[in-house]
Structure formats: structure tokens, C-alpha cells
Amino acid sequence: xxxxxxxxxxxxxxxxxxxxxxxxxxxxxxxxxxxxxxxxxxxxxxxxxxxxxxxxxxxxxxxxxxxxxxxxxxxxxxxxxxxxxxxxxxxxxxxxxxxxxxxxxxxxxxxxxxxxxxxxxxxxxxxxxxxxxxxxxxxxxxxxxxxxxxxxxxxxxxxxxxxxxxxxxxxxxxxxxxxxxxxxxxxxxxxxxxxxxxxxxxxxxxxxxxxxxxxxxxxxxxxxxxxxxxxxxxxxxxxxxxxxxxxxxxxxxxxxxxxxxxxxxxxxxxxxxxxxxxxxxxxxxxxxxxxxxxxxxxxxxxxxxxxxxxxxxxxxxxxxxxxxxxxxxxxxxxxxxxxxxxxxxxxxxxxxxxxxxxxxxxxxxxxxxxxxxxxxxxxxxxxxxxxxxxxxxxxxxxxxxxxxxxxxxxxxxxxxxxxxxxxxxxxxxxxxxxxxxxxxxxxxxxxxxxxxxxxxxxxxxxxxxxxxxxxxxx
Numbered sequence: 001x002x003x004x005x006x007x008x009x010x011x012x013x014x015x016x017x018x019x020x021x022x023x024x025x026x027x028x029x030x031x032x033x034x035x036x037x038x039x040x041x042x043x044x045x046x047x048x049x050x051x052x053x054x055x056x057x058x059x060x061x062x063x064x065x066x067x068x069x070x071x072x073x074x075x076x077x078x079x080x081x082x083x084x085x086x087x088x089x090x091x092x093x094x095x096x097x098x099x100x101x102x103x104x105x106x107x108x109x110x111x112x113x114x115x116x117x118x119x120x121x122x123x124x125x126x127x128x129x130x131x132x133x134x135x136x137x138x139x140x141x142x143x144x145x146x147x148x149x150x151x152x153x154x155x156x157x158x159x160x161x162x163x164x165x166x167x168x169x170x171x172x173x174x175x176x177x178x179x180x181x182x183x184x185x186x187x188x189x190x191x192x193x194x195x196x197x198x199x200x201x202x203x204x205x206x207x208x209x210x211x212x213x214x215x216x217x218x219x220x221x222x223x224x225x226x227x228x229x230x231x232x233x234x235x236x237x238x239x240x241x242x243x244x245x246x247x248x249x250x251x252x253x254x255x256x257x258x259x260x261x262x263x264x265x266x267x268x269x270x271x272x273x274x275x276x277x278x279x280x281x282x283x284x285x286x287x288x289x290x291x292x293x294x295x296x297x298x299x300x301x302x303x304x305x306x307x308x309x310x311x312x313x314x315x316x317x318x319x320x321x322x323x324x325x326x327x328x329x330x331x332x333x334x335x336x337x338x339x340x341x342x343x344x345x346x347x348x349x350x351x352x353x354x355x356x357x358x359x360x361x362x363x364x365x366x367x368x369x370x371x372x373x374x375x376x377x378x379x380x381x382x383x384x385x386x387x388x389x390x391x392x393x394x395x396x397x398x399x400x401x402x403x404x405x406x407x408x409x410x411x412x413x414x415x416x417x418x419x420x421x422x423x424x425x426x427x428x429x430x431x432x433x434x435x436x437x438x439x440x441x442x443x444x445x446x447x448x449x450x451x452x453x454x455x456x457x458x459x460x461x462x463x464x465x466x467x468x469x470x471x472x473x474x
Contacts, residue, residue, distance in 0.1 A: 031242040037165065040243070043234060044160050045169060047224040048153045049176045051116055054214045055149050056180035057187065058123050059088065059142065061210055063290055064188030065203035073201055074132055085290065085415040087136050089408055092143035096405035099148030100155055100397045101257050107231065108156050112149060113221040119145040120214030127200070127207035151404040158387050158396055159228050162247055163473055164332050166388045167381060171325035174380030175318055181289045181376070182314035185307040248391075248470060257394055265398045270450040274386045275406035277443035281382055282410030283417070284345060284433035285375040288313075291418040291429070295352075295368065298424035299361060309365075313372035320344075320377035334385035334473050335448045338378050342444070345374025345437050353430040374437075382444075389451060389472045410436075448474055 062070075066081050076084070103111040122145060126138040153173060161169055188206045195202035226232055229243050265271060292313065297306045324337045348370030355363045383403070390399040413436075418429035455472045462469060 030238050033242075033246075036239055036243065039239075040160050041169070043226050043232075044157060045172055047221055048157070048173055050217060051112065051221055051225075052149060052153065052173065052176040053180045054210075054217050055116065055119060055146055056177050057184040058119060058210055058214055059146060060181070060184055060289060061188055061206055062139070063293065064185055065206050067293070068188070068192055068195075068203040068206065069201050070135075070203040073203070074129070074135060076132060079416075080132055082415050082419070084132075084135055084139055086412050088139045088143040089411040090143060091140055092147045092411075093405045093408050095144055095147040096151050096408075097262065097398060097401040100151055100401040103148060103152045103155070104257070104393070104397055107227045108152065109222065109225045109227055112152055112156075112225050113218050115145050115148045115152075116221055117215060117218035119149075120211045120216075120218055123211030123214055124208055125211075127204040127211065147405075151401040154383060154387050154404070155396055155400040156226075156228065158390075158400070159247065159393075160243070163388050163470055164329050167328040167334070167384045168325045170384035170387075171321050171380035174383065175321055177289075177379070178314050178318045178321065178376050181292075182311045182318075185293055185310055189307045257397060261394055262398055265395065265402070270447065270454065271399065271402060273443055273447045273450060275403055277440055277447050278382055278386070278403055278407030279410045280436040280440035280443055281375065281379060282407045283413050283436040284349070284371065285379060286411045286414035287417045287429060287433055288371055288375050290414060291426075292368070292372075294418065294420075294423065295426065298426075299364060300358065313368045314376070316369040317372040317376035320373040321380055324377065324381060328381055328384075332473060334381055335444060338381055338385070338444050339441065341374045341378030341381070342437060342441050343374070344370045344377075346434065346441075348372075348374055349430055349434045349437060353427065353434065356425055371433075385473060386447075391469075 062085060070076070071081055099111075099115070105111075106114075119142060122138055122141045126135070126142070129135045129138060154170065157169055157173060158166065187210070191206050191209055192202040194200075194205040194209075197205065200208075226234070229235070229240060229247070232240065235243065292310050293306050296309050299309075301309055320341070324341070328334055328337050348367045351363055351367030352371065355367070386403050387396065387400050390396045413432070417432045418426050422428050451472050451474055455474070458469055458472070
């Protein structure tokens with residue numbers, strides 16, 4: 001049945017939908033929407049969550065390795081550790097748009113596991129590097145391999161849900177970064193007990209074992225990652241028709257993308273404002289994830305205690321993210337919750353900037369929790385707001401990659417925000433994060449204004465062409 005001939009009518013008492021085909025006059029009550037939604041959730045989300053937990057741990061585990069002897073064994077000096085963190089983001093930023101285009105070509109269940117497999121193999125190789133140059137080479141290859149995972153996953157998820165269903169799912173996926181950030185350090189501390197086994201230092205075992213785990217996950221992902229709805233083989237025909245009509249995504253992902261499409265997309269100011277919004281949020285977000293062990297350690301903890309006391313701020317961010325995602329979908333709003341999170345972020349950073357010393361321990365720790373809630377807690381809403389306001393395969397393919405790649409320039413800035421010479425107060429880092437957080441408030445307000453104007457324009461178009469579109473969210 002062609003979805004262009006089909007009208008979907010909801011039955012609010014049962015959750016079922018009635019499908020009416022205007023050409024044949026056929027009326028069907030055959031799709032339980034709630035059951036289908038649960039089915040989609042189970043096929044789409046868990047494997048992507050597992051994949052990105054592994055990928056994010058692999059990305060940031062160098063921070064733990066630097067504290068486990070990597071710096072001394074490879075003879076790193078001055079800014080070389082920061083450069084090793086930074087070089088990851090160069091290919092990561094440059095190859096995100098090409099990666100999304102390639103995912104359209106090869107299908108998600110092939111492309112994403114391939115990226116993960118390469119990522120895991122390079123991570124294992126990183127456990128055997130013998131020089132600073134080799135470390136830089138492996139970090140570069142890791143950035144290249146991971147470039148497609150985060151934007152590709154958001155791109156894929158966006159085609160399976162309506163806007164009022166999307167935020168909880170985007171946040172579920174986003175919280176993989178929170179889980180990875182919370183437990184990556186603890187995992188590295190546990191692996192550190194292998195120091196000297198097979199004459200390998202503990203930091204090498206961190207890379208090797210986490211790389212092996214990633215390779216195994218890549219094999220699993222090949223069998224469990226789904227494709228786009230139109231190509232999914234696990235949907236019944238009536239479920240596929242219903243889902244494509246509901247999400248307004250009946251366009252084939254094989255529609256080609258040209259350079260002209262990319263340039264036309266980038267010529268619209270709204271996409272630059274959205275990208276700046278994400279960039280200005282990711283600077284404090286990456287700063288927090290990369291340097292929270294160093295910051296917590298200044299409060300007087302040992303290495304193991306530092307890892308343990310790094311977890312509660314992530315837990316606070318996780319709880320805040322879940323609550324705000326539920327509210328966002330229920331009331332169909334995004335920007336008010338983002339502004340709330342930014343207010344918490346600025347408050348937390350202000351405390352960390354101005355309050356120091358053992359007598360203010362509780363206040364400093366509260367500042368860390370507020371900072372985590374205001375960065376990691378709202379990142380999923382920011383991504384969902386932007387990506388779900390894009391329409392069609394071409395715009396979402398370019399837009400999701402553009403948004404993530406531009407935002408991740410913040411990762412380069414963040415690696416130089418908290419320098420060892422600025423310890424224990426890190427005033428420069430906190431001021432950088434405060435400035436970019438304020439910029440995020442401005443960008444959020446401006447993006448909301450541009451979305452409002454676009455929604456008003458689409459409303460006027462609907463009144464003339466008669467085509468009903470799901471409204472954009474503010």
C-alpha cells in the first residue's frame with residue numbers, strides 16, 4: 001500500500017491506528033502504535049547505546065592512561081599530552097559529513113559496524129606504540145574511524161520517531177556519553193591492576209583490553225544495527241507503511257547528495273546559529289569529561305578516591321537528562337529546558353571560579369554537580385532540537401553531520417582550557433567555559449527565534465498548498 005494514498009487516524013482509547021486507503025477505500029485497524037513503538041525501541045536503541053559507550057570510553061581513556069605512566073614511558077613533555085588529545089578531533093571534524101553520505105550509500109548495518117571494527121583495531125594497536133609520533137598516528141586514525149558513529153547514529157534514530165517521541169530516545173542515546181564518562185575512569189583503574197603482566201604497563205592494558213571489547217561489539221553490531229525504516233526487514237508491511245506515514249519519512253535514503261546540496265544547506269544562517277549553539281555547549285562539556293579527575297583531585301583525594309568521587313556528578317547529570325527529556329516530549333518544547341540547564345551550568349561554573357579551599361569543599365562539589373547537569377544533562381536536548389527540526393534525508397544527512405562536526409571543534413578548544421600549570425584553581429579554564437556558556441544562551445535564543453519564523457512561514461505555506469506538516473519545535 002502506498003503511504004501517499006493512506007490516511008492515518010488515531011484511536012486515543014486504545015493506542016491503535018486506523019489506516020484508510022483513499023484509492024481502494026480500504027479501512028484497516030491493524031497496527032497497535034504502542035506495541036510498534038516498543039518494537040522499534042528494542043531494535044534501534046540498545047545496540048547503538050552499547051556501541052557509543054564503547055566508542056566514547058575508547059576516545060577518552062587516554063586521559064586515564066596519562067595518569068598511569070604513558071607520559072613517562074613515551075617521554076611526553078610540555079603540551080604534547082594536550083596535542084595527543086587534540087589531534088583526534090581533526091579527522092573527526094573533517095570526515096563527519098562524508099561519513100554520513102557514505103552511510104546512506106552502504107546502509108547503517110554495514111557502515112557503522114565497519115567504523116567500530118576499525119576503531120577497536122586501532123585502539124589495540126595504540127596499546128603497543130613506542131613513541132610520541134606513533135601515539136599521534138593512532139589518535140588520528142581513531143578520530144577518522146569514529147567520525148561516522150555519533151552523527152550517523154543520531155541521523156538513523158531521527159527517522160524512526162515523531163518529534164514528540166524523539167527526545168526521550170535521543171536522550172537515552174546521549175546518556176551513553178554520561179555512562180562512559182562516569183565509569184571509564186573506574187574501568188581504567190581496575191585494569192591498572194594488570195600493571196607488569198606480560199611485561200606491559202597498565203596504560204597499555206587499558207588500550208588493549210578496551211580495544212578487544214570494541215572489536216567484539218563491532219561483530220555484534222553487524223547483526224543487530226538496523227537500517228532506515230524503508231529498508232528494515234523486521235517490520236511487517238503494514239507496520240512499515242504506518243511508520244513511514246507517521247514519521248513523514250517515506251523518502252528513500254538512496255537520494256543522492258551533491259556539493260550543490262551541501263553549499264545550499266550551509267548558505268542558511270539558521271544552520272550556523274545551531275552549530276554555534278552546540279559548539280559553545282561542547283567546550284564546557286568536553287572540559288568537564290576530560291578534566292574532572294584532575295579537578296576532583298585538587299579537592300584532596302587519592303587516585304582511586306578521585307575516580308570514585310568523579311561518579312556522582314555524572315549521576316546527577318544522568319538524572320537531570322532523563323527528567324528533562326520526559327518533560328520535553330510531554331509538553332513538546334525544547335528551548336526552555338535548555339535555558340534551565342544553561343542557568344545551572346553558569347551557576348556551577350561561577351561557584352568553581354570563586355570558591356576554593358577545604359572549608360568550601362561541599363560548595364565546590366555542588367558546583368561540579370551543577371556543571372555536569374548543565375552540560376551533559378542538556379546535550380541530548382540540544383541535538384534533538386536541531387536534528388528533528390530538519391526535514392528529509394538530504395537535509396538530515398548533511399545537517400546532523402554538520403552540527404556534530406562543527407560542535408566538536410569545541411573538543412580542540414577544551415583540551416587546552418585546563419592546563420596543569422593553572423592548577424589547583426584553573427581560573428583560565430573556568431572563565432573560558434563561562435564565556436562559551438553565555439554564548440550558548442545567546443545562540444539558543446537566536447536559534448529559537450529563527451525556528452519560530454520558519455514555523456510561521458511553513459504555516460502560511462500549508463494554507464496555500466494544503467500539505468500538512470508536523471510543526472517544528474521551539
